[in-house]
Amino acid sequence: MTAKLSRRKFIGGALAGAALLVAAPYTFYQWRFGRPTSVVVAVLKRRVGYLTTEPGSFERFAREYVEYKKAHREQLAKLSVVAFPLTYLTLYRWLPMGHPMRRLEDNVVTRYLLSTDFFIHSADESRKVKYLSFYEPHTAPCRNPFANLRARA
Amino acid sequence: MPESFDTVVVGTGFASSFFLQEYLNHAPADARILVLEKGRKHAYTWKVENQANTDVDFDKAVINRTPAKPWIQKIGFGGGTCWTGTAPRPHPSDFEMKTRYGIGEDWPLSYDDLEPYLCEVEETMGIGGPNEGPFPRSRPYPMPAHAINGFDAAIAAKFPDEHIAMPSARASSTKTGRPQCCVNGICSNCPIGAKFQVDLHMAHVYDDERITLRLDSSVDTLDIESGRVRAVHYTHQGKGYRVGCDLAVVGAHAVFSPFILLKSGLEDRALGRYIHEQFSVPVQLNLAGLDSLDGGQQVTGLGVMFHDHGERAKRAACNVESWNVPWLRAERGRWRQRALVKFVFEDTPSYDNYVGIAPEDESKPELYYAARSQRTEAGIAYVPRLIEQLIEGLPVEDYAIEKHEGLGSSAHIQGTTRMGTDSKESVVDRNLVHHRVRNLLVLGSGAFPSCSPANPTLILSALSVWAARRLMA
Numbered sequence: 001m002t003a004k005l006s007r008r009k010f011i012g013g014a015l016a017g018a019a020l021l022v023a024a025p026y027t028f029y030q031w032r033f034g035r036p037t038s039v040v041v042a043v044l045k046r047r048v049g050y051l052t053t054e055p056g057s058f059e060r061f062a063r064e065y066v067e068y069k070k071a072h073r074e075q076l077a078k079l080s081v082v083a084f085p086l087t088y089l090t091l092y093r094w095l096p097m098g099h100p101m102r103r104l105e106d107n108v109v110t111r112y113l114l115s116t117d118f119f120i121h122s123a124d125e126s127r128k129v130k131y132l133s134f135y136e137p138h139t140a141p142c143r144n145p146f147a148n149l150r151a152r153a
Numbered sequence: 154m155p156e157s158f159d160t161v162v163v164g165t166g167f168a169s170s171f172f173l174q175e176y177l178n179h180a181p182a183d184a185r186i187l188v189l190e191k192g193r194k195h196a197y198t199w200k201v202e203n204q205a206n207t208d209v210d211f212d213k214a215v216i217n218r219t220p221a222k223p224w225i226q227k228i229g230f231g232g233g234t235c236w237t238g239t240a241p242r243p244h245p246s247d248f249e250m251k252t253r254y255g256i257g258e259d260w261p262l263s264y265d266d267l268e269p270y271l272c273e274v275e276e277t278m279g280i281g282g283p284n285e286g287p288f289p290r291s292r293p294y295p296m297p298a299h300a301i302n303g304f305d306a307a308i309a310a311k312f313p314d315e316h317i318a319m320p321s322a323r324a325s326s327t328k329t330g331r332p333q334c335c336v337n338g339i340c341s342n343c344p345i346g347a348k349f350q351v352d353l354h355m356a357h358v359y360d361d362e363r364i365t366l367r368l369d370s371s372v373d374t375l376d377i378e379s380g381r382v383r384a385v386h387y388t389h390q391g392k393g394y395r396v397g398c399d400l401a402v403v404g405a406h407a408v409f410s411p412f413i414l415l416k417s418g419l420e421d422r423a424l425g426r427y428i429h430e431q432f433s434v435p436v437q438l439n440l441a442g443l444d445s446l447d448g449g450q451q452v453t454g455l456g457v458m459f460h461d462h463g464e465r466a467k468r469a470a471c472n473v474e475s476w477n478v479p480w481l482r483a484e485r486g487r488w489r490q491r492a493l494v495k496f497v498f499e500d501t502p503s504y505d506n507y508v509g510i511a512p513e514d515e516s517k518p519e520l521y522y523a524a525r526s527q528r529t530e531a532g533i534a535y536v537p538r539l540i541e542q543l544i545e546g547l548p549v550e551d552y553a554i555e556k557h558e559g560l561g562s563s564a565h566i567q568g569t570t571r572m573g574t575d576s577k578e579s580v581v582d583r584n585l586v587h588h589r590v591r592n593l594l595v596l597g598s599g600a601f602p603s604c605s606p607a608n609p610t611l612i613l614s615a616l617s618v619w620a621a622r623r624l625m626a
Contacts, residue, residue: 043483047483047485048485092483097437097439097551097552097553098437098555102483105483106480106482106483108483109481109483110479110480110483114479114481123488137337137338137339137344138201138204138339138344141335141337141343141344141345142335142337142345143337144335144336144337144338144479146447146479146489147335147336147447147448147449148300148302148447148449149300149333151281151296151297151298151299151325151326151333151449
């Protein structure tokens with residue numbers, strides 16, 4: 001006895017197959033040859049893409065971030081697999097605190113925003129955000145915008 | 154004829170430096186003092202650029218029998234510059250663990266005995282801290298307290314007098330003669346030198362013309378005859394030397410101090426035993442509508458609400474540290490609604506944990522740590538309850554207790570040359586003089602008979618001043 005394939009199932013199957021045909025080489029290509037900067041840019045687009053920023057500042061930051069995180073370059077490159085979907089959606093809220101993906105998003109956003117004048121201008125989202133320089137306290141030690149230097153008498 | 158000095162001091166860390174500073178106040182103008190330091194002296198710019206304090210690898214200098222329990226220490230001029238400047242006081246009860254809780258040993262001196270010396274060291278270090286709070290003080294802190302952050306303020310409102318601004322050697326004012334801390338979060342080698350440390354702020358002690366400083370000089374043994382140290386053997390660039398002395402002061406940290414004494418043939422039952430340190434459990438928190446991370450230093454808050462609790466005999470006491478480094482939250486408008494606290498637990502020193510001489514390579518100490526005490530394990534297992542007690546009623550959205558592989562290290566090695574009144578149970582007396590070799594002092598946190606949750610640097614520095622003054626009285 002043979003099961004009869006409905007038209008709906010046929011179309012669904014064909015679409016899934018086509019998606020797989022596209023996704024598989026994409027995933028393989030990204031996994032094999034993906035750039036480590038792409039996941040950083042994706043996080044920024046998703047997280048702070050609504051801010052008015054200077055053209056190219058995400059890419060510039062991503063290059064500097066990858067250089068700073070030299071030891072994790074390969075892991076970042078592998079994560080380029082999820083760069084495209086990460087631009088539009090994230091599991092951040094459903095992941096446990098301390099999960100590596102959540103840590104990555106926190107870390108990228110922290111360093112990016114501290115590399116700009118965003119907090120210097122009280123996190124004003126209506127202003128154009130200016131990229132200053134990569135936030136690296138070893139070389140530029142006193143740039144924490146939240147530091148409260150008014151010691152109590 | 155071999156060289157001879159009045160005094161030989163081993164090590165240049167906090168313990169030796171505070172001892173020497175006080176000793177020089179009393180020593181005659183023609184005193185001859187030799188200081189031997191196993192490590193080298195690096196320019197501070199080298200340290201900042203390399204994000205390191207030393208080029209000596211401590212892990213290779215010892216043999217660790219229990220790799221799940223790492224130990225952190227730095228060997229170099231200025232000694233334990235892994236310290237980050239956090240300088241809370243111990244509690245009076247920390248000195249009386251046997252009397253109050255039936256645990257371990259009491260210290261042979263009390264909080265009140267040490268208190269004036271804590272004040273002196275705080276003065277030298279320019280500690281900023283709050284004058285209100287749980288620790289009895291005979292004089293105010295020399296510098297004002299750093300600003301606390303938003304989360305600290307919420308905790309302090311819930312636990313008045315039990316959550317205070319963390320006392321700290323990270324300068325809260327330029328009146329210390331140092332730049333004010335700007336909360337860059339890099340405290341081991343502060344790029345602006347805001348934190349008090351020996352290599353920057355006590356190096357002048359070694360400029361005294363009575364002192365001869367020899368770096369890269371590793372002490373091997375002491376010649377001990379008829380209950381007195383007669384000479385010190387050391388190696389410099391592969392060549393062995395012997396120098397005579399009337400007084401030997403060993404301040405080579407809680408691993409190498411007992412190692413040198415063991416190699417010198419001393420066989421005290423407690424020598425090298427009871428190695429211990431604090432254990433900390435970090436907890437990350439997301440806050441609900443409360444902005445934080447706006448304090449004046451890296452560790453802004455000190456909570457003592459879980460210190461002298463009623464079950465301390467069974468469950469270790471802890472301090473609560475509140476951290477303040479800008480680790481933001483990647484959520485729009487909630488950037489600063491985040492906190493990190495650490496529960497820092499005491500351990501109960503155990504005879505089973507020790508520093509010894511490695512049989513396969515006698516040039517190295519071996520370190521063995523069987524296990525944390527049951528009290529410490531009970532304290533750590535209790536963290537979920539403690540965090541609930543801490544945050545109940547506070548605007549906290551969720552939290553996560555961080556778990557580490559292995560046992561971790563607080564870089565606070567203690568207990569291996571413990572002080573006491575009974576020579577069978579301790580190595581040195583209350584003045585840090587060896588029980589039988591009366592011209593031998595052993596400085597540092599090795600002298601601690603019990604483990605306060607408080608960081609050790611302030612305490613061991615005060616003990617050095619105490620020892621020097623009583624020696625010269």
